[in-house]
Amino acid sequence: MIQDRIYNPQMECMDPEVRRKLQGERLRATVALEYANVPLYRERMDKAGIKPEDIHSMDDLKYLPFTEKTDLRDEFPFGLLASPKSEIVRIQGSSGTTGKPIVSGYTQNDVEVWTEMVARALSAAGCTREDIVQVCYGYGLFTGGLGLHQGASQIGAMTIPMSSGNTQRQIMMMRDLGSTILCCTPSYATYLGETIREMGLVPGKDIKLKAGIFGAEPWSDEMRARIEELLGIDAMDIYGLTEIAGPGVAFECKAKHGMHINEDHVVAEIINPATGEQLPYGTAGELVFTTISKTGQPMLRYRTHDICMLQNDPCPCGRTTVRMGRITGRTDDMLIIRGVNVFPSQIESVLVGINGVAPHYMLVVDRVNSSDTLEVKVELTEEMFSSDTVAHIEGISRQIADQIKSVVGIAAKVSLVPPKSIPRSEGKAKRIIDNRKI
Ligand code: AMP
Numbered sequence: 396m397i398q399d400r401i402y403n404p405q406m407e408c409m410d411p412e413v414r415r416k417l418q419g420e421r422l423r424a425t426v427a428l429e430y431a432n433v434p435l436y437r438e439r440m441d442k443a444g445i446k447p448e449d450i451h452s453m454d455d456l457k458y459l460p461f462t463e464k465t466d467l468r469d470e471f472p473f474g475l476l477a478s479p480k481s482e483i484v485r486i487q488g489s490s491g492t493t494g495k496p497i498v499s500g501y502t503q504n505d506v507e508v509w510t511e512m513v514a515r516a517l518s519a520a521g522c523t524r525e526d527i528v529q530v531c532y533g534y535g536l537f538t539g540g541l542g543l544h545q546g547a548s549q550i551g552a553m554t555i556p557m558s559s560g561n562t563q564r565q566i567m568m569m570r571d572l573g574s575t576i577l578c579c580t581p582s583y584a585t586y587l588g589e590t591i592r593e594m595g596l597v598p599g600k601d602i603k604l605k606a607g608i609f610g611a612e613p614w615s616d617e618m619r620a621r622i623e624e625l626l627g628i629d630a631m632d633i634y635g636l637t638e639i640a641g642p643g644v645a646f647e648c649k650a651k652h653g654m655h656i657n658e659d660h661v662v663a664e665i666i667n668p669a670t671g672e673q674l675p676y677g678t679a680g681e682l683v684f685t686t687i688s689k690t691g692q693p694m695l696r697y698r699t700h701d702i703c704m705l706q707n708d709p710c711p712c713g714r715t716t717v718r719m720g721r722i723t724g725r726t727d728d729m730l731i732i733r734g735v736n737v738f739p740s741q742i743e744s745v746l747v748g749i750n751g752v753a754p755h756y757m758l759v760v761d762r763v764n765s766s767d768t769l770e771v772k773v774e775l776t777e778e779m780f781s782s783d784t785v786a787h788i789e790g791i792s793r794q795i796a797d798q799i800k801s802v803v804g805i806a807a808k809v810s811l812v813p814p815k816s817i818p819r820s821e822g823k824a825k826r827i828i829d830n831r832k833i
């Protein structure tokens with residue numbers, strides 16, 4: 396069993412009343428900063444008839460307007476910065492709903508805040524400076540790689556920036572260097588575990604892992620049990636999103652009963668997605684975050700579209716922060732495929748630019764050997780179907796696959812199907828078949 400360590404007991408175990416006051420102060424400062432420097436927030440607050448002086452405490456959070464992913468798209472790239480560009484030291488990004496990513500600018504302060512949030516998560520998984528942390532999340536615009544890397548370095552652990560892919564090499568390094576903590580997506584952890592077993596390696600003997608921090612996509616307790624058994628470790632959940640900070644927004648402690656939200660930096664609400672009204676603890680709804688210590692691109696009431704519930708009953712670990720349950724779904728049509736956010740609208744934007752195919756498509760997602768697969772079925776037009784050569788049609792599929800790879804960032808199998816073979820629906824088109832069991 397891992398030893399749960401509390402990285403910052405003062406903040407993580409603070410009296411909730413005292414924390415709420417601190418949150419109120421930080422919220423006021425954030426709102427003032429946004430109102431002064433970000434036209435979008437100023438216009439929205441003016442429209443709602445709210446001035447920064449009207450925000451006194453956390454009780455007033457509910458009066459602030461929401462923000463959405465579309466705001467990041469419309470204000471791309473720098474329209475939501477609340478600090479001068481010269482103060483921004485880092486850009487991270489993630490898929491948007493169309494071809495362009497959404498980006499978030501971090502000041503040095505923001506990078507430090509994020510780093511500490513990850514350090515808290517790693518500590519809860521037992522990480523100390525004696526540990527060897529293998530980071531197999533992708534490094535780059537995606538927050539996973541750099542996020543875990545920074546947190547592990549802050550703790551002073553030996554950090555191995557493997558990035559994603561190349562399973563044989565991952566396992567070789569894990570074995571030779573004696574990695575003790577693994578950071579990747581839960582589906583990749585399963586795949587690594589299965590491959591390790593197939594290679595005849597024995598966890599505990601050849602592989603020294605003791606814990607893993609897995610996130611970036613939804614998973615279940617069944618999947619946790621499988622990973623723990625395959626790798627002989629404690630498997631912990633970590634949650635985050637680019638718009639707010641990246642991984643570390645919330646993390647599990649040894650109790651593995653909800654993820655502690657780093658509430659001195661981010662405030663969570665659950666709302667009814669249809670009405671926007673706040674819902675009480677223990678009720679599932681849409682998760683909304685407000686950052687209260689970021690200065691680069693702070694976000695007020697950002698609607699994540701993730702569905703979960705919050706709980707504030709005491710946790711045996713001693714942390715007093717509110718916990719979020721597992722993400723049980725989405726209020727929009729975003730899919731997470733191999734850890735990458737995929738919107739059907741991105742695929743559609745590729746298809747409308749291609750001659751010879753009709754805008755009728757279906758996305759079929761599955762999980763084969765612990766790895767997600769995406770098949771895009773697209774109808775050929777009548778003309779193309781009746782007149783064209785096989786070589787030409789193959790060229791079209793390749794073109795579509797290449798463009799999907801460049802727009803969405805993941806490989807897809809493209810199947811061109813005869814006209815009118817994809818079922819039409821009378822209401823909202825059903826474009827996704829997700830056969831994964833998590
Ligand atoms: P990104 O900004 O690309 O890191 O994607 C953020 C999204 O990934 C979140 O809004 C969630 O939908 C999903 N996500 C991240 N971590 C988790 C997790 N631990 N469990 C379920 N979904 C997650």
Ligand code: ZN
Pocket residue numbers: 648649650655710711712713714
């Ligand atoms: Zn706890």
